[in-house]
Amino acid sequence: xxxxLRFWKRELDRAALKGDEQLLDLGCGRxxxxxEAAGRLPAGRAVGVDLWSGKxxxxxxxxxxxxxxxxxxxxxxxxxxTADMTELPFADGSFDVVTSALAxxxxxxxxxxYRAVDEAMRVLRPGGQLLVADFWxxxxxxxxxxxxxxxxxxxxxYWYGGPRLGVTLLHAVKER
Numbered sequence: 001x002x003x004x005l006r007f008w009k010r011e012l013d014r015a016a017l018k019g020d021e022q023l024l025d026l027g028c029g030r031x032x033x034x035x036e037a038a039g040r041l042p043a044g045r046a047v048g049v050d051l052w053s054g055k056x057x058x059x060x061x062x063x064x065x066x067x068x069x070x071x072x073x074x075x076x077x078x079x080x081x082t083a084d085m086t087e088l089p090f091a092d093g094s095f096d097v098v099t100s101a102l103a104x105x106x107x108x109x110x111x112x113x114y115r116a117v118d119e120a121m122r123v124l125r126p127g128g129q130l131l132v133a134d135f136w137x138x139x140x141x142x143x144x145x146x147x148x149x150x151x152x153x154x155x156x157x158y159w160y161g162g163p164r165l166g167v168t169l170l171h172a173v174k175e176r
Contacts, residue, residue, distance in 0.1 A: 004101065007133070007154055008033050011169065012040055015129055020044045021096035024123060026085040026116065027103020031065040031078070037099065038074035046074075047095075049083040050103075086115040093125045100132045102167065104142070113138070114145045121146065126176040136168040143170050 017023075020043040025034040028048025038046035052060050062080045069078040083089050085100075086107065098120040107113045120130050132139060133154065143149040149172035 004133075005032060005036065007169075008036050008099075008101070011131055012037055015097060015131065017041065017044075017097070022094060023047065023097040023099065024049065024088075024090070024095045024120075026098065026100035026120060027106070028065060028080065029060050029103075031068045031080075033099050033101045034065065034078060034080075035069050035072045035074055037097070038069065038077040039072065041077050044077065044096075046078050048078070048080045049085060049088065050080070051084060052082060086112050086119060088119045088123055090123045092122055093128075094123045095128060096125055097129050097131065098124055100134070102134055104132060105134050105138045110141070113142070117142045117145060121172070121174055124174040126174055128174045130170070130172040130174070132170040133167055134170070136166050139168040139170040143172070146172055148172050 017040045019041055021041055022044060023037045023041065023046045025037065025046065025048045028034045028050050031048060034046050034048040048065060052062060065080050066075065069075045104113050104116050107116055124130060132142060139151055143151055149170045152169045154167045154169055
């Protein structure tokens with residue numbers, strides 16, 4: 001878990017947030033990425049969506065995420081919603097940044113995973129950033145599907161299951 005947190009701190013630094021952005025975290029779970037982002041948004045908002053399945057992550061409930069946000073002192077900037085990332089309940093161009101950490105691969109069908117990536121791009125404002133960390137075969141497919149984005153391996157600190165299942169970051173920017 002510490003490797004994941006170090007990684008997201010670094011990536012959120014690279015995103016050069018000004019502090020007033022609207023950020024969406026897909027598959028937010030208990031809120032590790034959501035809360036780290038909210039700490040950088042004193043005049044912004046961090047919204048997390050999840051289906052709250054205990055199958056993929058134990059203790060995965062909205063009240064747990066909100067309690068974690070309160071413990072971190074960012075509850076005033078955090079909102080959570082129950083939502084399917086393949087059908088996001090937000091208007092086009094609602095967010096400056098969309099993040100996702102090892103969540104999209106949980107969608108069983110490739111077409112539905114692509115739909116989640118398309119939805120992430122739809123809700124981004126022009127110039128907005130998409131940051132998706134997932135298993136490397138998946139992120140490569142997402143980038144190919146979008147026809148854009150850069151991929152960067154995250155190294156052994158973020159590995160789940162060894163180097164063959166290494167995690168990669170997809171960074172894409174919505175065209176202006």
